[in-house]
Amino acid sequence: MRFLPHTDSDRQAMLESIGVAAIRDLFADIPAEFHIEQGSLALGDALSEAAIMRKFTRAADKNRNATNTRYFLGGGTYHHFVPAVVDYIISRGEFLTAYTPYQPEISQGTLQALFEFQTMIARLTGMDVSNASMYEAATATAEAALMARRVTRKSRVVMAGSVNPRYRAVTANYLSRLDGDYVEVDMGCFGTDLDRVIGAIDASTACVIVQYPDFYGSVYDLAPLRAACDAAKCLMVVAFSDISAFALIESPGALGADIAVGSGQSLGIPMGFGGPHLGLFTCKQQYMRQMPGRVCGLTTDAGGKRGFVLTLSTREQHIRREKATSNICSNQGLMCTAAVTYMALMGDEGLNTVARHSAAALQSLVARLPAHVRAAQGARYNETVLSFADSAARDRFLAAAKERALFAGIPLEQIDAAAEPRHLLIATTEMVEADDINDYLDLLEVAK
Known part of the structure; x- marks a missing residue:
């Protein structure tokens, strides 16, 4: 659209037609104290x-070069390697500008990309079906709670306190205006105490939501929870933050999840100052019609040729609001394309290599920690909590690490307000090398 500026006479003519003397009169209903005086x-x-150009170039020069910075950051956003071809593919016009594929005859490329994405995500999570993505993991978790309520016709949602605090907060907000109970179970540790979670289940429970690996990186056996959910006739919802884990450890589907939701950011999507992300939503076949979002399917046309279609889209845009499964009105199509490109490039072996390197880096670091720093106990994938003597010791270490272009972790209280200000949430990926771990350990000794 062309920019056609209005002249002063144009503006005056429009004001006269409306019947007001000045543009300010159009905002007369806003209290005067909120008006900004000219100048x-x-x-x-x-x-x-x-x-x-010079001004913004000087400002941009202050940014750190991401390729020369070492990251031990996690908490839901991870620094994985993104092959150059991923950015190339999603920068092509047919993907970058593609809109919702309502007309399959002109949207075969987009539909196929989404179909392949669904197939790969279902394989990686071990689930029967996947939708064509959601915004990010927090809203996907909240939608899983709503879906479980529809499936079971019960209203109580039990949430483990070891689920990412942001996922918990969004879910609590979703449910805050609905009938029924929302219960968060305090874990009392940097891990998941399934006995406490199981103890919170009753006959009115629609679902239990746990994270695996949990927010603190803990890996544990979900079999007791599966048995408890079967006994109470409720659904087991498994959330996750780094889907690359399932190239190495058991998938949610293999552990009996009814619904598995989480983030796809680790699949070819950079950290990007916290976004955009990619929400993943999968479930068992029998619950597919209650799944939010959309599903792309494979079919044949009148001539017998393979074709792709929008199979399921039970959203409020398309059907009566009271019949809609969700108010999610879009998907992360471009991020899906990035993820499916990444997964196609990596393959099973590549994803397994990424997961092994990520897990091994954490084990190497934790095994050599100095005596004044403790790591959370129990099996971990690529994330854990380090505990210092006090906040001053931790903050000295963080400051020293930053001077060495090393982002050493996230102060836990920044994400979990209930945490003491002496803990540090750290994560490792395949981008963490032996020299990075050595530097990390050296700084722990120097800054104690």
Whole structure:
């Protein structure tokens, strides 16, 4: 669309037609104390295009070069390697600008990409079906709770306290205006105490939501929870933050999950200052019609040729609101394309190599920690909590690490407000090398 600026006379003519004297009169319903007087913002003089370029280039030069920075950050966003071809594919116009594939005859490329994405995600999670993505893991977790309520016709949702705090907060917000109980079970440790979770289940429970590996990286046996859910006739929902784990450890489907939801950010999507992410949603076959979002399917046309279609899309855009399974009105199609490109490039062996390196890096680091720093106990995948003597010791270490272009972890209280300010959530991926671990350990000794 062309930019057609209005002249002063144009504006005056429009105001006269409306019947007001000035543009300010159009905002008369806003209290006067919220009005900004002309000139009060103290904006600088206009710059030339060349001067603007210089100004923003100088600002950009202050950013750290991501390729020269070492990351031990986790908590739901991970620094995995993204092959150059991923960015190339999603930068192509037919993917970058593609819209919702309502007309299959002109959307075969987009539909096939989404279909292949669903197939790969279902394989990786061990589940029967996957939808064509959601916004991110937190809303996917909340939608899983709503879906479980529809399937079971019960209203109580039990959430383990070891689920990512952001997933818990969004789910609690979703359920806050609905009838029924929402119960968070305090774990009392940096891991998952299934006995406490199972103890919270009763006859009115629609689902139990746990994270595997949990927010603290803990890996544990879900068999007792599966048995408890069967006895109470409720659904077992398994959330996850780093799907690459399932190239190495048991998948949610293999552990008996009814619904598995989480993040696909680790599949070819950079950290990107926290977004965009990719929400994954999978379930057992019998629950597919209650699944939010959309599902792409494979069929044949009148001539017998293979074709792809939008098979299921029970959203409020398409059917009566009271019949809709969800108010999710879009998907992360471009991020799906990035993820399916990444998975196609890596294959089973590549994904397994990434997972093995990620897990091995954490074990190497934890095994050599100095005496004044403790790691959380129990089996972990690629994430854990380090505990320092006090917040001052931890913060000295973080400051020293940052000077060495090493982001050493996330102060746990920044994500979990209930945590003491002396804990550090750390994560390792295949991007962490032996020299990075040595530097990390050296800094722990120097900054104690």
